[in-house]
Amino acid sequence: MEEKQLKDQDLKDLNDICEECKKEDETVSQNLILTGYKLCKSCRISKTIFPI
Secondary structure, three states, X not given: OHHHHXXXXXXXXXXXXXXXXXXXXXHHXXXXXXXXXXXXXXXXXXXXXOOO
């Protein structure tokens, strides 16, 4: 029972919605795997250039 709840929660996290701009993008899950943050490509670049 606990395994199913954990899997459901993991699937909710992989919804490809950026935490910054709230837009859906396929690069969100890629960046989540690479960096651990749910950011789309454009938000990741802007955070790299302007890290405020």
